[in-house]
Amino acid sequence: MNSNTTPDALAGSAPHCLRARALAALVVSEWSQKLEAVRAIDDGAVLDCQREFVAPAGLPGCPARPELVPPAQVKHRSMATLEGRAALLHALAHIEFNAINLALDILWRFAGMPDAFYRDWLRVAQEEAYHFDLLRQRLQTLGYAYGDFPAHNGLWDMAQRTQDDLLARLALVPRTLEARGLDASPMIRNKLAGAGDADSAAIVDIILRDEIGHVAIGNHWFKQQCGLAGKEPVACYAELAQRYDAPKLRGPFNLEARRAAGFNEVELAALQANTPPSMSSRKEFSA
Numbered sequence: 001m002n003s004n005t006t007p008d009a010l011a012g013s014a015p016h017c018l019r020a021r022a023l024a025a026l027v028v029s030e031w032s033q034k035l036e037a038v039r040a041i042d043d044g045a046v047l048d049c050q051r052e053f054v055a056p057a058g059l060p061g062c063p064a065r066p067e068l069v070p071p072a073q074v075k076h077r078s079m080a081t082l083e084g085r086a087a088l089l090h091a092l093a094h095i096e097f098n099a100i101n102l103a104l105d106i107l108w109r110f111a112g113m114p115d116a117f118y119r120d121w122l123r124v125a126q127e128e129a130y131h132f133d134l135l136r137q138r139l140q141t142l143g144y145a146y147g148d149f150p151a152h153n154g155l156w157d158m159a160q161r162t163q164d165d166l167l168a169r170l171a172l173v174p175r176t177l178e179a180r181g182l183d184a185s186p187m188i189r190n191k192l193a194g195a196g197d198a199d200s201a202a203i204v205d206i207i208l209r210d211e212i213g214h215v216a217i218g219n220h221w222f223k224q225q226c227g228l229a230g231k232e233p234v235a236c237y238a239e240l241a242q243r244y245d246a247p248k249l250r251g252p253f254n255l256e257a258r259r260a261a262g263f264n265e266v267e268l269a270a271l272q273a274n275t276p277p278s279m280s281s282r283k284e285f286s287a
């Protein structure tokens with residue numbers, strides 16, 4: 001971080017503005033400092049909803065480890081070994097670390113939204129920080145640390161692709177990537193529980209509970225933006241998914257969680273109609 005990208009420099013003339021603080025936290029590289037910066041943002045902080053920020057170089061701040069590799073190089077290990085379970089928990093922790101950055105990014109990048117939009121995404125950022133820390137602590141209990149396994153950067157790639165388009169960001173991050181996490185949770189939970197790791201399974205339960213809320217926030221603001229633009233949400237989503245090359249979602253879907261997160265029956269039918277029939281497993285997931 002150079003002197004122009006320190007948290008205080010980014011906060012500039014409005015050091016207590018919630019959006020400026022979010023950008024300052026996004027720049028922070030070291031995980032414990034990032035958690036501290038996210039937790040320190042007050043939900044009741046003043047908000048300048050109209051401010052346009054200049055993107056600092058090198059977003060997002062990420063620690064030197066884990067090493068980032070192409071998705072195909074991330075090994076999938078057996079749940080029968082401690083190392084295998086630790087690798088899975090590490091992958092989940094990395095997803096949560098990215099999720100912190102994704103929530104912080106939507107806060108500073110998109111001006112002109114109502115106050116409630118920014119306070120919603122602050123809540124998401126703080127819950128992602130909580131999820132990351134739960135997983136990090138669990139890894140530590142098992143004798144591992146965040147950074148011990150390679151990871152991939154697929155989630156942030158979607159943030160970059162949608163950096164100029166709020167509707168696309170809402171469609172493809174919370175309503176696609178985070179919603180995919182809802183679908184993946186039962187399988188991951190059962191793998192961990194089946195391996196006798198009830199403590200790790202309990203963390204996945206907490207994450208699923210909170211992620212339903214994140215997807216609900218995404219659904220709320222996506223539909224609000226569709227309404228303002230006079231777009232029909234199902235057709236709009238399909239168009240954005242194609243234009244931005246969204247990952248193809250594969251069943252089985254967690255329909256109960258998706259309903260709780262605000263997807264309606266028309267959306268769920270469209271989701272299932274677009275699914276390749278033989279796809280019943282997945283190697284990727286997101287939270």
Ligand SMILES: [Fe+2]
Nearest residue numbers: 099128131287
């Ligand atoms: Fe999360």
Ligand SMILES: [Fe+2]
Nearest residue numbers: 099178214287
């Ligand atoms: Fe989330």
